[in-house]
Amino acid sequence: MPDRFAQRLLGWYDRHGRKQLPWHHNRNAYRVWVSEIMLQQTQVTTVIPYFEAFMERFPGVHELASAPVDDVLSHWSGLGYYARARNLQKAAQQVVERFDGEFPGNQDELESLPGIGRSTAAAILAQAFQQRATILDGNVKRVLARHHAVPGWPGQTAVLNRLWQHAETHTPHQRVRDYTQAIMDLGAMVCTRSRPACEDCPVVATCEAYARDEVRLYPGSKPKKQKPEKTTWMLILEDHEGRVLLQRRPPSGIWGGLWSLPELDPAYNLEELADACADTFGLTCSEAIAQAGFRHTFSHYHLHIQPARLLTAGHIGVHEAPDHGWFHRDEALTLGLPAPIRTLLTEPAQAALI
DNA sequence: AATACGTGGTG
């Protein structure tokens, strides 16, 4: 018995599917790959302007492989999950070195590239190579968890495995590229997280959750945990020319590889900051002035960012360290900066009482 | 297996 699921879905896709997204034009493995990486945990409307600018600057894998890493990160600035950008360039370099500049057309070799996992490799195979391959992204997880009434949170391995099983069963041998786009579109446009439009669904007739009137129960929700609260001083160190000291962050961890304002331990009080700067950076600083702080929420914790402004002579330590630099504001904004730091450098300073 | 990794939209 043939799987009608795919056929019904394809019929719906022909009428209602999205076919005009930027990465649908001039489709090749490179453009598909970049779009898939950008779209990881990131919404389509957010990605579109980034994708356009990225393609303008890095039209092909060779341009990306040979670019300065700062250039790549600056084009990622504001997108988040910056390991994606670092891995993107590493993968580009590997494609040039290991595969002579051509993306491999098989699952294992694609997955051997940094940043490409099971689902992304399958998406590239289906979209760029028109090979039968099975994806499982957030949209597909939601559609299948409902369609087969799979209980539990998809973050659990057992639940994930069941969803992969269903996904592979439905994947057709014909029109895989369209099918892959179709099931994502269904999740994005019809089988949405809240208020799904079941009356418009092409596969509602076989939807187990709908039959039980339990669509809202799927997929199971993530167990909620308390997010820890952290605090940090963010230093706005400015020399007499109005240049600001920035520091490159370590390659791993939060905002890895990006430029940021220097941080200091929150245990220092405001009066101690100038001396602490002298000890830490070898800078002579005048009195620290606190600016209005704010709370930034990450996936796993809240960070109270407390900015302080200090005037300095503009030297640092015995010599210029490679991971430090003085930048004019305009210059700084062309670097790869985390979104909250960009805000701090852009918005007019506000004094604050501590 | 569970957690870290960003940001902006949504209710």
Place this chain on the structure above:
DNA sequence: TCACCAAGTAT
């Protein structure tokens, strides 16, 4: 205001 979550991967 705030938890939840979106075209997941790496460790």
